[in-house]
Amino acid sequence: MIYADNAATTKISETVFVEMLPFLQEKYGNPSSQYSLGVKTKRAIERARKQVACAIGAETAEITFTSCGSEANSWIFHSVGEIFGYESFHLITSSIEHHSVLNSCRALETKGVKVTYLPVDCVGRVSVTAVKAAIEPNTKLVSLMLANNEIGTVQPIKEIGKYLRKRNILFHTDAVQAVGHIPVDVKDLQVDFLSASAHKFNGAKGTGILYQRSGVSLARFVFGGEQEHGNRAGTENVAGIVAAGFALEESVAAMPEITKRMQKMVKLTVEGLRAKIPGVRINGDTKNRLPGIINLGIDGVSGEALMHLLDLKGICVSTGSACRTGIDQPSHVLMALGLSEKQAKSAIRISYGKYNTIEEADAIVNSICDAFSKIARTKN
């Protein structure tokens, strides 16, 4: 099998797995317990918090572990609603955000919050000028993703953060796809909140990360005990949190080498396909992008079909569209770039990760060419 869908999820790192395993077996204490078994697990959580904080330039007290990136995102929107009062504020986001952001915004809209969904340009970039122009007197929050999960485009978060900080407007970035893959420093970006997810950087599923800048308020989202420094109730996912810490530390340390290899694989894939197939279109920004993601479309070829043919050959990639009860629905991200429905439905996403090889990239090119010829011959 060739797994090239690392933007969906990643294989847990071997060393990370070894680190987390004891916390599912002999070190199973509840971190809130007062005896040694509990204290040791609490220490492990605090070590992970330090690892995560170091990796993104934060203080340990600014890191809260959640169950996933979607929880971290939803929490921000719930919090601003609770703090500012639902009918009295305005927030800004973009049209290409993850559904955990878009659906949180829609939930707030039903309670009276005014939401501006900024458009993006043809490569998926939000304009800084558009952010500035959208600000209203009662704008309390701007939420923009650091890097898009479908096309890999990286947003000008630093520039926007600098502007918003001066105006005292809260700024959240959904960095689920970016953390562990490109350098991220919360102070440099000037964000107040940042969300991340461990399974996107070779950690385990079930652990999210929420950065909350010191001094910025956050309303409670999960009620119960005083876990996570009183920020989030619920017995901690110790093994997952331990995995998150080690995985992020490992990803950041290996980032220069992995980035270089992924860029080589992306180049080889794009050039290989363009040499053999007419009408290959690359969706998204070719400069400001995550290193391992390629979103491509081939004119007249269904992305869904291509994905399934590759699956038959043991290659995992994803498509920009979603099949819901038989109806092939185009991606909201690709439609926001200005693609036609047909073009959006032709897209597939190849996302390379740390375990992919140049040989696998070669095999993917050959398999796509083979699948393309089968689709083309049948249609003609």
Added chain:
Amino acid sequence: MKQIKRVDCFACGKKQLTKDEVGLNKKMIGREIKQFYCIDCFAEYLVVSTEALLAKIEEFKEQGCNLF
């Protein structure tokens, strides 16, 4: 396998392909196709086993795709 309006195999001429066969062709080649293969010819064309295609049909059904 359920029956739908008559579609024959483009390669071997097998009469009246099932809904699953038609759905599989649409999934694997494109929704707008006009020519369809029966499952055995499709397996031969794609150079996979018939069993692999039957397994895919089951996966699509589990996902709730009503092409099947």
